[in-house]
Amino acid sequence: MERTLIKELEKYIGKEVTISGWVDVRRDHGKLVFLDIRDRSGKIQVIFPSANTTAGANAKTTRPEWVVTVRGIVKERPENMRKEELNGNIELDGFHVEILAEAEVPFELGSELNLDTYLDHLPYTVRSQKARDVFVIQATIIEAFRASLRRREFVEFQAPALVGGDAEGGAAAFKVDYYYDQQAFLATSPQLYKQIMVGAFERVFTTAKIFRGEKHATTRHLSELVQMDFEMGFIQDHRDIMDALEHTMRDICADVGEKHADIFKRFNLDLPKLPKGKFPTLKLKEAQDLLGVAHEPDLEPEHERHLHEWALREHGSDFVFVTHFPISKRPFYTFEDPDDLGHTRYFDLLFRGLEINSGGQRVHNYDALVERIKQKGLDPAKFAFYLQAFKVGMPPHGGCSTGLERLTARMLELPNIREATLFPRDLNRIDTLLRVDK
Amino acid sequence: MERTLIKELEKYIGKEVTISGWVDVRRDHGKLVFLDIRDRSGKIQVIFPSANTTAGANAKTTRPEWVVTVRGIVKERPENMRKEELNGNIELDGFHVEILAEAEVPFELGSELNLDTYLDHLPYTVRSQKARDVFVIQATIIEAFRASLRRREFVEFQAPALVGGDAEGGAAAFKVDYYYDQQAFLATSPQLYKQIMVGAFERVFTTAKIFRGEKHATTRHLSELVQMDFEMGFIQDHRDIMDALEHTMRDICADVGEKHADIFKRFNLDLPKLPKGKFPTLKLKEAQDLLGVAHEPDLEPEHERHLHEWALREHGSDFVFVTHFPISKRPFYTFEDPDDLGHTRYFDLLFRGLEINSGGQRVHNYDALVERIKQKGLDPAKFAFYLQAFKVGMPPHGGCSTGLERLTARMLELPNIREATLFPRDLNRIDTLLRVDK
Numbered sequence: 001m002e003r004t005l006i007k008e009l010e011k012y013i014g015k016e017v018t019i020s021g022w023v024d025v026r027r028d029h030g031k032l033v034f035l036d037i038r039d040r041s042g043k044i045q046v047i048f049p050s051a052n053t054t055a056g057a058n059a060k061t062t063r064p065e066w067v068v069t070v071r072g073i074v075k076e077r078p079e080n081m082r083k084e085e086l087n088g089n090i091e092l093d094g095f096h097v098e099i100l101a102e103a104e105v106p107f108e109l110g111s112e113l114n115l116d117t118y119l120d121h122l123p124y125t126v127r128s129q130k131a132r133d134v135f136v137i138q139a140t141i142i143e144a145f146r147a148s149l150r151r152r153e154f155v156e157f158q159a160p161a162l163v164g165g166d167a168e169g170g171a172a173a174f175k176v177d178y179y180y181d182q183q184a185f186l187a188t189s190p191q192l193y194k195q196i197m198v199g200a201f202e203r204v205f206t207t208a209k210i211f212r213g214e215k216h217a218t219t220r221h222l223s224e225l226v227q228m229d230f231e232m233g234f235i236q237d238h239r240d241i242m243d244a245l246e247h248t249m250r251d252i253c254a255d256v257g258e259k260h261a262d263i264f265k266r267f268n269l270d271l272p273k274l275p276k277g278k279f280p281t282l283k284l285k286e287a288q289d290l291l292g293v294a295h296e297p298d299l300e301p302e303h304e305r306h307l308h309e310w311a312l313r314e315h316g317s318d319f320v321f322v323t324h325f326p327i328s329k330r331p332f333y334t335f336e337d338p339d340d341l342g343h344t345r346y347f348d349l350l351f352r353g354l355e356i357n358s359g360g361q362r363v364h365n366y367d368a369l370v371e372r373i374k375q376k377g378l379d380p381a382k383f384a385f386y387l388q389a390f391k392v393g394m395p396p397h398g399g400c401s402t403g404l405e406r407l408t409a410r411m412l413e414l415p416n417i418r419e420a421t422l423f424p425r426d427l428n429r430i431d432t433l434l435r436v437d438k
Numbered sequence: 439m440e441r442t443l444i445k446e447l448e449k450y451i452g453k454e455v456t457i458s459g460w461v462d463v464r465r466d467h468g469k470l471v472f473l474d475i476r477d478r479s480g481k482i483q484v485i486f487p488s489a490n491t492t493a494g495a496n497a498k499t500t501r502p503e504w505v506v507t508v509r510g511i512v513k514e515r516p517e518n519m520r521k522e523e524l525n526g527n528i529e530l531d532g533f534h535v536e537i538l539a540e541a542e543v544p545f546e547l548g549s550e551l552n553l554d555t556y557l558d559h560l561p562y563t564v565r566s567q568k569a570r571d572v573f574v575i576q577a578t579i580i581e582a583f584r585a586s587l588r589r590r591e592f593v594e595f596q597a598p599a600l601v602g603g604d605a606e607g608g609a610a611a612f613k614v615d616y617y618y619d620q621q622a623f624l625a626t627s628p629q630l631y632k633q634i635m636v637g638a639f640e641r642v643f644t645t646a647k648i649f650r651g652e653k654h655a656t657t658r659h660l661s662e663l664v665q666m667d668f669e670m671g672f673i674q675d676h677r678d679i680m681d682a683l684e685h686t687m688r689d690i691c692a693d694v695g696e697k698h699a700d701i702f703k704r705f706n707l708d709l710p711k712l713p714k715g716k717f718p719t720l721k722l723k724e725a726q727d728l729l730g731v732a733h734e735p736d737l738e739p740e741h742e743r744h745l746h747e748w749a750l751r752e753h754g755s756d757f758v759f760v761t762h763f764p765i766s767k768r769p770f771y772t773f774e775d776p777d778d779l780g781h782t783r784y785f786d787l788l789f790r791g792l793e794i795n796s797g798g799q800r801v802h803n804y805d806a807l808v809e810r811i812k813q814k815g816l817d818p819a820k821f822a823f824y825l826q827a828f829k830v831g832m833p834p835h836g837g838c839s840t841g842l843e844r845l846t847a848r849m850l851e852l853p854n855i856r857e858a859t860l861f862p863r864d865l866n867r868i869d870t871l872l873r874v875d876k
Contacts, residue, residue, distance in 0.1 A: 003672060020672045022831060040591065040640040065831040101802060103831030123634045123827035132638055139594040146581070153478065156577040158842070160861045161599060161624075161647045162612075162662050164868040174600075175615045176624065179653065179661075179865050186599075186614065193861065196561045200570055202478040209599045209647055215617065223617075224600050234441060234458045364539060385869045389561035393460060393503040393541030404596070423598045423631065427617050430602040431823045 001071065007041035009090060012074045017092070019044065020069045020100070022127075023062045024109075033059040035094070037070060046070055046092040058097035065103035065127075071096035115416060122423065122431075133263045134420055138408045140256050142207055145228045145402070148251035152244070154203040154230055159190030161209055165382055172213035174223075186211035189401065191333070194231040195362060196389040198397045205230040207404070217427050219416040220301075220354065222405060224425040231399030238335070238345035238360045241398040242321055245349060245357060246279050249319060256411065267412055272351070275317035279349075282307070283324040283340075297329040299348075299355075308353035323347040323360075332372040335361035335398070345398070352410040359400020366390040439509065445479035447528060450512045455530070457482065458507045458538070460565075461500045462547075471497040473532070475508060484508055484530040496535035503541035503565075509534035553854060560861065560869070571701045572858055576846045578694050580645055583666045583840070586689035590682070592641040592668055597628030599647055603820055610651035612661075624649035627839070629771070630824040632669040633800060636835045637827045643668040645842070655865050657854040658739075658792065660843060662863040669837030676773070676783035676799045679836040680759055683787060683795060684717050687757060694849065705850055710789070713755035717787075720745070721762040721778075735767040737786075737793075746791035761785040761798075770810040773799035773836070783836070790848045797838020804828040 001018040009017060021039035028034075033048045033056060048059040062068060072092035082089045106121060107113075110128045118125050125131060146156065162176060162184050178184040190208045197204040210227050232244060257264075257271045264271055288295050291306050299307070299322065311320035324343040327336050335345045346360030363369045369390055373380045380387065409420035418424040423431055439456040447455060459477035466472075471486045471494060488494040500506060510530035520527045544559060545551075548566045556563050563569060584594065600614060600622050611623040628646045635642040648665045670682060695702075695709045702709055726733055729744050737745070737760065749758035762781040765774050773783045784798035801807045807828055811818045818825065846858035856862040861869055 020833065067831045067833045100833055101804075101828075101831045103829065105830050121826065123637065123823065124830045126634070126638045127830075135595060135638070136593060138596075142594065142596075143584070143588070150581070155574060156580065157573060158576075158580075158647075158664050158860055160662060160863065160869075162649070162863050162868055177613045178868070179651075184868055196564070197860075199561065200564045200573070209596075211600070213617075224598060226596050366539075385561065388559065390539075391541065392543050392562045392565075393505045393539045395458065395505045395538055422596055422635075425598060425600050430600055430616070430622055431598075 003069070005041040006037065006039045006044045007086060009044055009074050009087060009092070013076060013090060014074065016071065016073055018069060018071050019046075019092070021067070022103075023064055023066045023068060026059075026062055026064065028060060035059055035062065035068075035070070037068065037092075042086045044087045044090070044092055046072055046094040048094045048097070053095070055094055055096050058099060059094065062097070062099065063103065063105075064109065065105050065124075066099060067101040067103070069098040069100060070094050115418060119418065119424065119429065126422070129266070133260075133266060134408065134412060134414070135422060137256060137260055137263060137411060138404065138420065140259055141252055141407060141411070142226070142228065142404055144252040144255035145248060146205065146207065147255075148248045149203075149205045149230055152203070152247070154205045154232070155197075155201040157194070157197050157201075157204050157206050159187065159193045159206045159208040159229075161187050161211070163187045164385075172215075174211050174213045186213075188212055190227065190229050191331075191401075192383075192386040194229055194399060195333070195394070195397065196386065198231050198233045198399075199389045199392070199394055202233040202395070203230070204232075215427060219418075220406065220409075222417060222421060222424055222426060225421070226404035228402040228404055228407075229399060231397060233395040233397040235361065235396055235398055237337075237396075238323065238347060238398055241359050241361065241400055242279075242281070242323075242347055242349075245359065245400050245402075246319075249279075249349070249351075250274060252407075263412075269413055272411065273312065273316055273318045275311075275315045275319075277315075279319045279321055280311050280315040280317055281321040281323060281347075283343075284322055284326075285324070287322050297326045301354075304350050304355060305353035307350055311350075318352050320350050321347050322350065332376045332378065333362045333369065335363055347400075349400075349402075351407065352413070354406060354410050356406045356410060357400050357402040359398065361396070361398035364390065364394045364396050366394075441507070443479040444475065444477045444482045445524065447482055447512050447525060447530070451514055451528060452512065454509065454511055456507060456509050457484075457530070459505070460541075461502055461504045461506060464497075464500055464502065466498060473497055473500065473506075473508070475506065480524045482525045482528070482530055484510055484532040486532045486535070491533070493533050493535050496537065497532065500535070500537065501541065501543075502547065503543050503562075504537060505539040505541070507536040507538060508532050553856060557856065557862065557867065564860070567704070571698075571704060572846065572850060572852070573860060575694060575698055575701060575849060576842065576858065578697055579690055579845060579849070580664070580666065580842055582690040582693035583686060584643065584645065585693075586686045587641075587643045587668055590641070590685070592643045592670070593635075593639040595632075595635050595639075595642050595644050597625065597631045597644045597646040597667075599625050599649070601625045602823075610653075612649050612651045624651075626650055628665065628667050629769075629839075630821075632667055632837060633771070633832070633835065634824065634827040636669050636671045636837075637830070637832055640671040640833070641668070642670075653865060657856075658844065658847075660855060660859060660862055660864060663859070664842035666840040666842055666845075667837060669835060671833040671835040673799065673834055673836055675775075675834075676761065676785060676797075676836055679797050679799065679838055680717075680719070680761075680785055680787075683797065683838050683840075684757075687717075687787070687789075688712060690845075701850075707851055710849065711750065711754055711756045713753045713757075715753075717757045717759055718749050718753040718755055719759040719761060719785075721781075722760055722764075723762070725760050735764045739792075742788050742793060743791035745788055749788075756790050758788050759785050760788065770814045770816065771800045771807065773801055785838075787838075787840075789845065790851070792844060792848050794844045794848060795838050795840040797836065799834070799836035802828065802832045802834050804832075 024036040024038040050056040072094040173185040176184040349357035462474040462476040486497040510532040616622040787795035
């Protein structure tokens with residue numbers, strides 16, 4: 001008999017059904033055995049009489065996480081037993097249990113765990129309601145990002161992960177043993193490639209893995225992460241990029257809100273607050289003046305949190321743009337603002353007090369770009385492949401890059417980015433238990 | 439004045455417009471200068487009188503790939519000058535040219551090039567109509583793959599690229615210098631991770647970069663590629679996976695056909711041929727008997743091409759499944775068919791004579807899996823992270839994996855997979871000119 005998903009059971013009251021899933025909870029009440037069965041769509045309580053039936057005996061042997069197929073009749077619960085939740089008004093009278101797999105769990109699913117224990121047991125803990133909620137939201141975010149850009153004629157491309165050099169000329173890149181004793185690197189950004197692609201499609205995006213070998217051990221850094229990048233040509237300046245990004249963020253928030261109200265309820269969280277007008281925007285110096293702090297070249301995490309409080313109070317916004325960082329601290333391809341020399345047409349987007357996106361206008365003139373590479377003490381010859389794109393004519397362009405894990409983490413107010421990362425890689429961890437000896 | 443996309447110009451006959459793009463062709467006819475301007479949406483011819491106007495003088499100085507903004511009046515062409523193509527019936531009377539970037543090209547775009555020259559100049563050659571067609575199709579394929587699976591409740595997840603060990607226990611994995619002199623590897627497959635994720639979501643997919651360090655130098659192997667994987671729980675056997683894959687392939691072909699009839703026309707190719715019934719399926723031995731070749735453990739490329747001829751002739755199908763490969767040659771997680779011992783519930787999907795997908799049912803019983811790992815001479819302790827998922831109860835499951843570049847290459851009948859790969863990495867190449875000295 002064909003399997004019915006648990007979320008569909010309400011349609012079958014009085015009928016016989018077959019369901020499959022995991023034993024979420026098993027309660028043995030002597031004469032009756034109760035199994036809460038969980039599948040990808042929901043949960044349902046199944047009741048078995050324990051005496052003199054094979055089904056009851058089988059139900060009794062099961063334990064949490066055993067995988068079973070159950071047959072039963074869907075029936076309405078007594079009025080006083082109904083609950084306000086999926087299938088709160090129905091249950092199953094079970095008459096058959098087939099055991100597909102046995103299981104032995106290290107602790108109860110959904111237990112309060114410290115982060116290391118959670119991560120050490122990921123193949124199990126990822127089944128918890130909380131983890132599933134996080135990664136369902138993440139799947140929606142990445143798809144909403146792509147869909148939002150596709151609607152505006154951006155073309156997806158696949159950026160390489162293996163590169164010949166460190167593109168940004170700054171971030172620590174992991175080294176790879178390539179063929180014939182040659183050295184390659186893992187990409188720290190799809191930056192150079194997405195600029196090249198502007199020459200072909202004008203508007204491109206990629207959701208690429210990037211790798212950062214810095215020895216950070218913070219709650220917001222990872223060694224492997226997903227960057228959601230876009231880049232577009234024929235812009236006036238960085239404000240076109242900010243508009244395109246704001247459009248994308250509003251689309252992502254709309255999709256997440258529409259599909260996952262239940263998850264925000266379980267997390268006891270509000271949806272991201274979006275201002276009626278445009279996202280509030282401050283130049284770096286303005287932001288520092290507002291906070292009464294010194295004119296440093298960048299913001300401290302504490303400053304970012306204070307700017308969030310300001311944006312929320314003054315604009316009802318969880319998002320705030322900070323622009324015009326000093327050019328000395330930014331990569332060679334960053335465009336200097338001719339109206340504010342020494343500062344860049346570059347921005348960070350803060351979401352709930354954390355930088356989740358950086359971007360801006362890029363240098364598009366070949367000679368100017370070569371000059372900027374030299375000024376940074378880098379060798380233009382090493383960028384010859386990239387520079388080809390500029391030699392053959394590049395329009396004014398720019399783009400930006402959003403960290404998927406950071407956005408997910410702030411969306412659900414998770415304190416550590418590792419909770420928003422399946423299989424996080426950092427200074428100390430690559431699936432501890434998968435590690436092989438050297 | 440706001441930019442109008444070239445594909446929209448027909449709506450503006452008699453009106454003034456501003457367009458931006460690249461000079462595709464420039465023809466100087468003495469009194470008149472003709473510029474064909476190309477943007478992401480199409481091409482249009484613009485006519486400038488060359489004498490005594492700044493616009494004409496500017497137009498005259500331009501060369502191929504210069505980036506320009508042009509103002510002009512849209513007008514209908516004389517009846518006898520019209521062509522059967524986009525904007526074949528209109529042209530622009532230009533009166534203003536702004537030069538956004540100059541350019542110097544190594545050869546004419548769209549020239550016949552050998553593969554190495556094409557790849558050495560990718561930042562330029564990717565702008566050719568042919569390359570843009572290939573990568574637009576590729577973007578549609580990857581999105582159609584995701585959309586098809588999302589409609590059937592598969593959840594996207596992000597598989598790691600950095601791993602602690604070589605998952606398949608076979609493929610040559612690239613080594614990475616991780617922190618503190620530790621060794622990591624680049625993933626050769628998301629296999630173990632997608633199986634783990636079945637425990638959380640039952641149905642998952644990922645479009646992940648994978649890396650293969652074998653010293654292959656063929657027209658169908660790459661060192662970095664995109665694998666489109668899915669995995670699903672609660673199956674009867676491998677045939678459920680084949681059905682799900684066939685569904686996905688039909689969705690991909692439908693999307694590609696619907697959106698890109700123009701590209702297939704330019705390539706002078708038919709859309710993939712799909713049988714009225716299910717994709718034809720042969721056991722490996724049956725396929726070998728049909729071809730009159732020996733019962734080897736795998737098919738040779740030549741055999742795959744002959745099977746395509748057979749499938750086309752007998753079933754009108756560009757697709758054919760081959761199943762039941764001998765277990766000795768397959769990875770440890772492959773499920774043995776109890777009705778055909780020594781052979782696996784494993785399949786390859788051939789598309790136009792090339793294997794583009796492999797998959798099947800997996801071992802889901804913990805003890806059986808540990809036993810199979812040992813039989814392959816591997817150490818179960820090294821798979822402890824993965825094995826956790828099985829210790830806590832895994833349903834019968836399976837999945838498969840499609841190579842994005844191979845599928846793209848066969849879709850457009852490109853002889854070398856490198857033509858279907860942006861920035862291909864192989865034995866000899868990582869963007870030649872981006873390579874840095876050691």
